[in-house]
Amino acid sequence: MTAQGEPRWVDTAISRVLRGGVVLSTIVIACGVLLTFVHHPSYVRSQIALRQLTAPEQAFPHTVRGVIGGAEQARGQALITLGLLLLIATPVARVALSIGIFTVERDHLYTSITTIVLLLLLLSFVLGAAG
Amino acid sequence: MTPLLFLVTVSLISFGAGFLGSLLGLGGGMIVVPALTLLLHIDIRLAIGASIVSVIATSSGAAAAYVRDHLANIRVAMFLEIGTTSGAITGAWIAGLLHPRWLFVLFGSILGYSALAMLRGRKRSRERHHVESSLARHLRLGESYFDDARGEEVVYEPTRPIVGLSLMYIAGMVSGLLGIGSGALKVPAMDLAMELPIKVSTATSNFMIGVTAAASAGLYFARGQIDPFVAAPVALGVLAGAFAGSKMLGKISSRAVRMTFVAVLLLVSIQMLVRGVRG
Numbered sequence: 068m069t070a071q072g073e074p075r076w077v078d079t080a081i082s083r084v085l086r087g088g089v090v091l092s093t094i095v096i097a098c099g100v101l102l103t104f105v106h107h108p109s110y111v112r113s114q115i116a117l118r119q120l121t122a123p124e125q126a127f128p129h130t131v132r133g134v135i136g137g138a139e140q141a142r143g144q145a146l147i148t149l150g151l152l153l154l155i156a157t158p159v160a161r162v163a164l165s166i167g168i169f170t171v172e173r174d175h176l177y178t179s180i181t182t183i184v185l186l187l188l189l190l191s192f193v194l195g196a197a198g
Numbered sequence: 199m200t201p202l203l204f205l206v207t208v209s210l211i212s213f214g215a216g217f218l219g220s221l222l223g224l225g226g227g228m229i230v231v232p233a234l235t236l237l238l239h240i241d242i243r244l245a246i247g248a249s250i251v252s253v254i255a256t257s258s259g260a261a262a263a264y265v266r267d268h269l270a271n272i273r274v275a276m277f278l279e280i281g282t283t284s285g286a287i288t289g290a291w292i293a294g295l296l297h298p299r300w301l302f303v304l305f306g307s308i309l310g311y312s313a314l315a316m317l318r319g320r321k322r323s324r325e326r327h328h329v330e331s332s333l334a335r336h337l338r339l340g341e342s343y344f345d346d347a348r349g350e351e352v353v354y355e356p357t358r359p360i361v362g363l364s365l366m367y368i369a370g371m372v373s374g375l376l377g378i379g380s381g382a383l384k385v386p387a388m389d390l391a392m393e394l395p396i397k398v399s400t401a402t403s404n405f406m407i408g409v410t411a412a413a414s415a416g417l418y419f420a421r422g423q424i425d426p427f428v429a430a431p432v433a434l435g436v437l438a439g440a441f442a443g444s445k446m447l448g449k450i451s452s453r454a455v456r457m458t459f460v461a462v463l464l465l466v467s468i469q470m471l472v473r474g475v476r477g
Contacts, residue, residue: 078265081272085262089255093437096430100205103427110201117201120427123241129422147426151251154433155415157258158408165276176337180276184409187283191413194287 077168084164088157095150103143159188201427204238208428209435211237215252216439220260221447222459223403224381225253225411228466230432240428247423248432250415255433257408259440260401260447267448268343269401274356274394277337278402281366282384282410288367289374290414298376302474305372305383309467312386313460334359343398346448354395362392373410381407382466385459396456397447 103110110116128134128145134152162185169178199207211233215226227249234245264270334340334356342353356362365387372383381403388399418424447455 078268078272082262082266085258085265089258089262089437093434096433099426100430100434104202112200112202114200117199117204120201121204121240121244121425123244123425127422127426129419129424144426147430148424151424151426151429151433152419154251154254154258155412155419158254158412161258162279162409165272177273177276180280184276184279184283187280187287188409188413191283191287191290192416194290 077172080168081161081165084161085157088153088160092150092154092157095153096147097150099143099146099148099150101143102146106143159185162188199238205431208234208238208431209438212252212432212435213439213442216256216259216436216441217443217446218439218458218462219252219256219381219436220404220440220443221400221450221455222381222462223385223400223407224256224462224466225249225407226256226436227252228462228469230436232469234428243423244425244428247418247425248429250411250418251424251429252432252436253411254408254415255436256440257404257406257411259437260444261405261408263441263444264401264405264447268341269397269447270405271339271341271356271394271398271402272405273337273341274339274388274392274398275402275405277339277359278362278366278384278388279406279409281363282370282373282406283413285367285370285372286374286410286413289371292371292375296375299474301372301375302470304474305376306467306470306474309382309386309463309470312383312390313463313467315390316386316456316463317460330355331357331359341398343395344448345397345452347451352395354393354398356388356392356394358391358393362387365391370410374414382463386463396452396459400455400459401447 107116128148131152134145134148162181166178166181166185169181212226212230215229218224218229219226230249230252231245234240234248235242261270265272337359339359340353340355342351344350345352366384369383369387384403384406385399388394388402389396394402415424
């Protein structure tokens with residue numbers, strides 16, 4: 068029961084987008100962690116491996132191309148990074164899909180507000196990539 | 199320490215951060231960063247990258263439940279996100295011009311003041327006349343939610359949307375500049391300026407912080423600050439903690455939420471002041 072709110076389905080749809088993104092990224096990250104240990108059984112016991120894994124200069128995938136190439140070869144770390152990217156994309160997907168939801172509702176005010184937010188968000192990505 | 203033990207330790211700490219963060223509308227960086235750097239000796243840049251992941255995980259992990267239960271007000275969030283995103287852009291733009299040291303001191307003090315204001319605030323605001331806002335009515339910001347702790351539907355009408363929007367611009371700028379404090383300024387702004395119920399303030403802040411953090415996460419990723427082996431246990435632990443927290447918020451009393459928030463806010467404020475003074 069809402070006082071003056073949106074119909075139920077708006078909240079349900081936004082809620083499902085968030086849940087979907089979370090479930091998907093959790094599964095991918097967990098598989099990546101499992102795969103890392105399967106490929107490197109020594110990680111369960113070795114003391115030295117951790118320092119290599121958490122060294123700032125260590126080579127781990129941090130470009131989209133590196134992630135996709137790595138995931139094809141089923142490398143654990145690349146799979147984890149893919150899951151992390153899905154997690155990062157979830158709030159952005161939430162904003163983008165909200166525009167569609169408000170449009171279907173013919174809620175012009177909130178369609179505009181959400182479009183402004185998405186444009187600002189994309190602008191910050193562009194500026195971030197440039198800077 | 200073996201990689202396996204590291205994974206388990208970081209997951210457990212992150213569970214706590216996600217649980218507390220989802221209840222209070224904070225990202226959990228104030229737990230994740232010190233735990234990784236001081237306890238586990240992880241490089242600060244990788245710890246900050248992991249804390250950005252923690253903010254997004256806290257937000258998305260709990261927000262699904264908060265939106266469904268109407269604890270998070272999506273219209274208030276969408277409206278205020280105009281302020282936080284444009285603030286974040288300004289913050290990143292002027293980052294080189296201001297010395298972070300003074301910003302830490304300045305915002306550490308502001309947070310400390312906000313914590314005290316929130317502690318005293320309620321008594322005064324009950325006496326104070328509720329300012330009707332025609333803009334808030336036009337934006338249809340009013341909502342209601344079912345409070346499990348009180349066993350009744352709580353109807354509320356936010357006030358001063360423009361003050362709220364301006365404060366969100368500042369909050370966005372601070373997170374853009376310092377990479378922290380994403381929720382710490384949002385909750386007091388919604389509580390003190392817009393007079394939202396405390397649970398709605400923390401749940402709506404929780405809903406919003408994911409968007410603010412996602413804007414900078416791409417940059418951290420490209421810079422190679424998101425180490426999969428550090429970020430994976432943070433993400434998994436925080437997601438589980440936030441999910442558990444989202445089941446709790448409805449059931450605990452508003453007073454308990456407020457008191458815990460004030461206590462944590464004071465700690466964050468001290469953390470910031472220490473960083474500023476030490477330089």
